[in-house]
Amino acid sequence: MGRPQPTSELLPGTLDLLILRTLAPGPMHGYGIAQRLKQVSEDVLQVGESSLYPALQRLLLNGWVKPEWGASENNRRARYYTLTAAGRKQLAREREEFDRVIGAIQKVLDMV
Amino acid sequence: MSWSVATRLARAWHRLVFRWRRVELARDLAEEIEFHRALHQNANRRAGLLPQAALELSHRQMGNLTLASEECRDMWSFMRLERFLQDLRYAARMFARTPGFTAIAVLSLAVGIGGNAAMFSLVDALLVRPLPYPHPDRLIRITGIDPRAAVSAFQQQSRTMDIAASSVGSDFNLTGQGEAARIFGTAVSANLFSVLAAPAARGRTFQTGEDAPGRDAVVVLSYSLWKTRFDGDPSILGRVIALDGMHRQVIGIMPAGFSYPSSKVQLWIPLRLDPSNFLEYWGGEFVPLVARLRPGATVQQARSEIHALVERFRKTFPYPMARDWNADATAIPLQQDLVGDIRGKLIILLASVGLVLLIACVNVASLLLSRATARRKEIALRVALGASRLRIIRQLMTESVLLALVGGGLGILLGMSVLSIFKSVLPSSTPGLAQAGIDWQVAGAIAALALATGLAFGFAPALSASQVDLSSSIKSGSQRSTGTVWTRLRSWLIASEVAFTVVLVVSSGLLIRSLYSLSEANPGFEPARILTVRISPDQSACTKRPACIALYGGLLERADKVPGVEDAALANTVPLDGELPTLAVDVERHPKSADFPAPMFWAGAVSPDYLRMLRIPLLSGRRFTEADGEKSAPVVLISAATARRFWPGENPVGKHVKSTDESQWRTVVGVVGDVRQFRLSQGLPNWVAGAMYMPYPQAVRQDGQIPAAMTLLVRASAAGEGLVTRIRQLAVDQDPDAPVGQVQPLEQVVSASIADFRSTIRVFISFAAAAILLAAIGIYGLVSYWVTQRTYEIGLRVAIGATRQRILSMILAQGLRVALYGIGAGLVAALALTRFLASLLYGVQASDPLTFLAVTALVLGVAITATAFPAWRAARIDPVRSLRVE
Numbered sequence: 001m002g003r004p005q006p007t008s009e010l011l012p013g014t015l016d017l018l019i020l021r022t023l024a025p026g027p028m029h030g031y032g033i034a035q036r037l038k039q040v041s042e043d044v045l046q047v048g049e050s051s052l053y054p055a056l057q058r059l060l061l062n063g064w065v066k067p068e069w070g071a072s073e074n075n076r077r078a079r080y081y082t083l084t085a086a087g088r089k090q091l092a093r094e095r096e097e098f099d100r101v102i103g104a105i106q107k108v109l110d111m112v
Numbered sequence: 113m114s115w116s117v118a119t120r121l122a123r124a125w126h127r128l129v130f131r132w133r134r135v136e137l138a139r140d141l142a143e144e145i146e147f148h149r150a151l152h153q154n155a156n157r158r159a160g161l162l163p164q165a166a167l168e169l170s171h172r173q174m175g176n177l178t179l180a181s182e183e184c185r186d187m188w189s190f191m192r193l194e195r196f197l198q199d200l201r202y203a204a205r206m207f208a209r210t211p212g213f214t215a216i217a218v219l220s221l222a223v224g225i226g227g228n229a230a231m232f233s234l235v236d237a238l239l240v241r242p243l244p245y246p247h248p249d250r251l252i253r254i255t256g257i258d259p260r261a262a263v264s265a266f267q268q269q270s271r272t273m274d275i276a277a278s279s280v281g282s283d284f285n286l287t288g289q290g291e292a293a294r295i296f297g298t299a300v301s302a303n304l305f306s307v308l309a310a311p312a313a314r315g316r317t318f319q320t321g322e323d324a325p326g327r328d329a330v331v332v333l334s335y336s337l338w339k340t341r342f343d344g345d346p347s348i349l350g351r352v353i354a355l356d357g358m359h360r361q362v363i364g365i366m367p368a369g370f371s372y373p374s375s376k377v378q379l380w381i382p383l384r385l386d387p388s389n390f391l392e393y394w395g396g397e398f399v400p401l402v403a404r405l406r407p408g409a410t411v412q413q414a415r416s417e418i419h420a421l422v423e424r425f426r427k428t429f430p431y432p433m434a435r436d437w438n439a440d441a442t443a444i445p446l447q448q449d450l451v452g453d454i455r456g457k458l459i460i461l462l463a464s465v466g467l468v469l470l471i472a473c474v475n476v477a478s479l480l481l482s483r484a485t486a487r488r489k490e491i492a493l494r495v496a497l498g499a500s501r502l503r504i505i506r507q508l509m510t511e512s513v514l515l516a517l518v519g520g521g522l523g524i525l526l527g528m529s530v531l532s533i534f535k536s537v538l539p540s541s542t543p544g545l546a547q548a549g550i551d552w553q554v555a556g557a558i559a560a561l562a563l564a565t566g567l568a569f570g571f572a573p574a575l576s577a578s579q580v581d582l583s584s585s586i587k588s589g590s591q592r593s594t595g596t597v598w599t600r601l602r603s604w605l606i607a608s609e610v611a612f613t614v615v616l617v618v619s620s621g622l623l624i625r626s627l628y629s630l631s632e633a634n635p636g637f638e639p640a641r642i643l644t645v646r647i648s649p650d651q652s653a654c655t656k657r658p659a660c661i662a663l664y665g666g667l668l669e670r671a672d673k674v675p676g677v678e679d680a681a682l683a684n685t686v687p688l689d690g691e692l693p694t695l696a697v698d699v700e701r702h703p704k705s706a707d708f709p710a711p712m713f714w715a716g717a718v719s720p721d722y723l724r725m726l727r728i729p730l731l732s733g734r735r736f737t738e739a740d741g742e743k744s745a746p747v748v749l750i751s752a753a754t755a756r757r758f759w760p761g762e763n764p765v766g767k768h769v770k771s772t773d774e775s776q777w778r779t780v781v782g783v784v785g786d787v788r789q790f791r792l793s794q795g796l797p798n799w800v801a802g803a804m805y806m807p808y809p810q811a812v813r814q815d816g817q818i819p820a821a822m823t824l825l826v827r828a829s830a831a832g833e834g835l836v837t838r839i840r841q842l843a844v845d846q847d848p849d850a851p852v853g854q855v856q857p858l859e860q861v862v863s864a865s866i867a868d869f870r871s872t873i874r875v876f877i878s879f880a881a882a883a884i885l886l887a888a889i890g891i892y893g894l895v896s897y898w899v900t901q902r903t904y905e906i907g908l909r910v911a912i913g914a915t916r917q918r919i920l921s922m923i924l925a926q927g928l929r930v931a932l933y934g935i936g937a938g939l940v941a942a943l944a945l946t947r948f949l950a951s952l953l954y955g956v957q958a959s960d961p962l963t964f965l966a967v968t969a970l971v972l973g974v975a976i977t978a979t980a981f982p983a984w985r986a987a988r989i990d991p992v993r994s995l996r997v998e
Contacts, residue, residue: 030144031151049148049173050180053141057184061130063122067140072147074154079144086118 015047015055017098020083020091023065027080029072030056056081064090130188137188141181149174199510206511213483214515216889217476221519221565223882224472226526227465229550229558230534233527235462237548239455243447244369246309247404252411253449254401254418256441261393263301264385265425266401272409272417276304277383277399278373284355285650285851289341292851294648297331297355297379304380305332307404308372315349315364318382325389328382331360335368337378355381357650373400373450375545391773391815394430402446414443457872460948461534464619464879467612471883473565474609475890478602480512480570482897505574512570513563520562524555536871599901603930606887606894610934611941613883614971618942620876621963622953627873629955630866636787637687638727639858641828643836644686647843648821649850657818661742661809664822667846668719671826674842676835679827681722682808684715684819686858687789688865693717694800695814699758700768700777710772711801713754714789717811717819723749723784725827733765733782740807746770746778747807753795754802755783769804771812778806792866793954825858872952884974887934891978895927899986906986907994920987927979928972935971939964 022033022040034052037045059065064087072078083091130137152173156166207214242248254266254275263277281298305317317332331353333342342348352359360381371377387393405414422438448455484491491504499507527550535545550558647667654660664682671680685691695715704710720736731752740747748769755764768777788795789803796803811818824843828835836855843852899906906919946958956963 029147031148034148048175049145050175050177053145053177054180054183054187057141057187061123061126061187062119063126064119076147076150077143078147079140086122090119 013094014098015051016059017091017094018045018047019052019055019059020064020087020094023081023083023087024091027068027070027082029078029080031078033081059087062086062090127187127189134185134188138181138185141184145174145177145181196510199507200514202507203511203514207515210483213479217479217515218519218522220472220475220886220889221516221562222522222526223886224469225516225520225523225558225562225565226530227879228469228561229523229527229554230530231462231465232557232561233531233548233550233554234534234545235458236554237545238451238458239447241547243450248447249445250405251308251446252403252405252414252443253446254403254441254443255449256401256422256438257398258401258438259394260383260385260399261387261428262425263383263399263401265428266421267301267303269421269424270403270417272406272414273403274303274307274406275401275403276307277301277401278304279383279399281373281377283648284379285357285648285849286341287354287357287650287849289353292849293341294851294853295337295341295355295378296376297381298373298377299381299383301383301385304372304402307402309404310366310370310372312364313367314346315362317364317366318380323382323385325384325386328384329358329360330363330382331355332364332366332380333362334366334370334378334380338365355379357652369547390430403443411443418443456948456951460952461875464616464876467616468879468882468886469565471609471612471886471890473568474605474612475886475893476512476515477568477570478605478609478890479893480508480515481602481605482893484508484574508574509567509570512574513566516562516566516570517559519565520558523562524550524558527558533871533875599898602894602897606890607930607934607937609887609890610931610971610975611938613880613887614935614938614967615942615945616876616883617880617967617971618939618963619946619949620873620880621967622946622949622956622958622960623873623876625956625960625963626952626954627866627869630792630869633788633792633955635687635792635862636728636785639687639862642725642825642858643828643839643855644689644823644825644858644861645839645843645855646689646821646823646853647846647850648853649847651817651820653847653850654818654820657742657809660818660820663846664719664808667824667842670842671824671839674826674835674838676829676838677826678829679721679725681725681825682719682822683722683825684717684808684811684822685789686823686825686861687726687787688792688862689823690865692790692797692800693813693819695812696772697769697802697804698772702758712799713769714796714800714803715811715813716789716803716805717808717822718805719808722825723805725825726787728787729785731783731785732763733780735782736805736807740810742809744810746776746810747781748778749782749784749805750780751786751803752783753786754804757802771814771816773814773816774812778810792862869952884971887971888974888978891927891931891975892981894930895923895979896982896985898926899923899982902986903989903994906989907991910989911991911995916987919989920983923983923986924976924979927983928975931972931975931979935968935975938971939968942967 018037019033022028022036028036030049030052033056034047034049037047056065059081060067064084065081066084068080068082069077070080149170152170153166156169157163161169243251245251252273254273258266258277260277263275266275278300279298281296283294284297286293286295300318302318302320302323305311311317312332313335315332318330322328322330333348338344338348348362349364350361352361354360366380383399384392403414405411418441422441426437451458494504494507495501531548531550535548649663653663668680668682671677684693693715694712696710697713698704698710702711718736720738720740723730723735733749736747736749750764750769758764759767764780764783767780769780770777784805786795787803790796790800806812808818808822813819824839826835826839840852840855843850909919910916942964943959950958
């Protein structure tokens, strides 16, 4: 939908891609996703909770991830998100699209 | 974003599932977020913060989650729809809280929309829906009066049209199928069906040449005749039936919807085109022509060709024709011709129904306007709580559209009954009338109308209400808020409503006066206690004059002997029964010329007692006696108007007239009073120059034969069912092969002749009554609103010494001013519009001062009554309480 993404630091639509990519190795809960993104990006990408949860709902709605309640590391009830088959396909598609756009931007920046 | 179809489907499906599970989902989300926060808190603790600080920091770290969960909730629902449903629920609750207002508004709309629904379906069926033939726009009517000879001449000469003809139609005796029956049929040229491109449902239609003498013993039946008379038996095809004593083979059955030239027609026979039958071919009955334009030909070409054809044909008449014969003959669309004079009536009905809807809308708009003002405080509160102006307008519009839709639904139900009333007002033979009904198309149009009405009357109030000044409204509530523009608009609305009402009431007043004049009009005869019954043997039974004279002489004798019968008489027609026997006549010393051809006379054939029985006065000369027999000198009686027209200032007794086709003159032996033979309002049509009576034994039709179909009249000493059956049995016994009609009191024949007019008046009166009621409600609402608005001011006035009378007259004056403006405008509009009613009026001018005066008084009276209630309430306002409210 045309709703603007609240994460202004990210390119539009990339939050979904990042979440999907983060989930690719295996199920994770919301806090885990946020921490993982922060850690992998060496603190560059800080995803606020107020954008993370709507984004997760959006992925749920599109059927790209599927939720499951399970026990967390400290034995509390936590919601884990798993990539679905459709989510995997979407990840591949979005990644390709992202590479294409980045490549194009790179070309423009590299021009003499 | 480009999503695959699978994703779209998944989204839609999930949305639906989430919508149902949203409570659960919200709980999950809350728990998940709380878990997230708890992990932050743990991390903070591990980083060495104190428990309280760790908790506080974790809350800050989470940021503003209200918006986020709002966003999530949006994803779990159909927001726009939900908001609309919410508005709808709210509107329904508001309406339930004010049942009086709601009932008035919905009923107003139902009346307006129902009337329009009925009207729309009529207009659709009669004026809009094309004729049920292929390429109906190529079908035209050739106007003018043409004898049969013109049919073959035009058919041969025309290059732009395929021309067909159909007679006006007449009753046929169908015998040999149970009790003899009168069936209405019409004679058509053999090519009529192919010109209309209407094939038979079973069998075939006429073939070329079947209108030639000797080959024309065939008949095509209508679907309904086949179903009712022949039980839908397919083996009727090829069988022979007797019509007016002539045997004809049934060759085809038309489909159910086929009705040409009118839906009265039950069978079609070939129109005989026989040059050797001089009278029938050149004179006698005239046949309306219909044509289909040939491919490539235009109406313009057809018109100029018709002009040439008429000019050429005029010269071929075997006797001199008037120079202006058919000079104005032209081509008009067939549909326009078939609808004919109903068009005017339809437009009058449409206009008045439109007025009622307009009044209803105005009323509802005005009611909503005052409600919107009364709800300022509530609306201001909603604005203060963050509702946008658009949201407020949408809420108010939802209310008015809901109102309109409920009104529309009721309107459709009402429309069905209104439609049946309308149908009774229009002649039942109108093609397409039977098919008029509220179908889905009409229902769709009504839904659109209701929606448009709702938007239209909801818009101004919504706009007015949304311009709320927050602080002042909440502080003062509704008691003193002004909004003068909207108040003035309301006054205008009510004044125009009164004006519309005046137009409708004046119209119905004029019609009621017409009906009164009609009922008071002297028809020239006395119908009381007279029973009539029509006996219609085949004309072939009367080829021998003495046989028929003896037949009816015997019937009279036997009727006289029936107990309960005071008097019996015979006539070929009774006044107002719809028959119009005429003869072309020569009048002594009134030579014919090309410009003044033979005049047509109404020609009655009566037994000697007839005139005395109907109390038709003898003005001079003598009546008929038994001595005026077949062999004695031929005599006639003429009407007073005929005497004045042909022998002004002279004594007509002793003068002579005769049918154009006989040689012996008939002597005028007396003058009798004028009788309204054809219409109560008119007497005889314009083209009938005079009226004469002949003694039955001497009577002739245009073809020289004695009339075969007669009406038996008896004066009953005491009415009773027994007499009715005895009289009918008498007629049936006379000749089992002759169809006998129902026994009808003459008074009933008279009142049936104006039944159409009566129902038109009923419709108008109900419109006018609805309009008055709506206007009264409108005025009442307006003045009540003023009083509510000015409670504070009135309290103040009373407090500083104004008397109750003064307050009462102040409010009354204000209400009456609006009513008077409306009445004034309405009278002017009525003066301009009522002349369109002129064709329906009788014995009263379209600008009849008495009616206008009475209507003014009536509407003013209603306005005063409607104003009086709120004014009285204003006069009783307690100053202490009204001032303390602030």
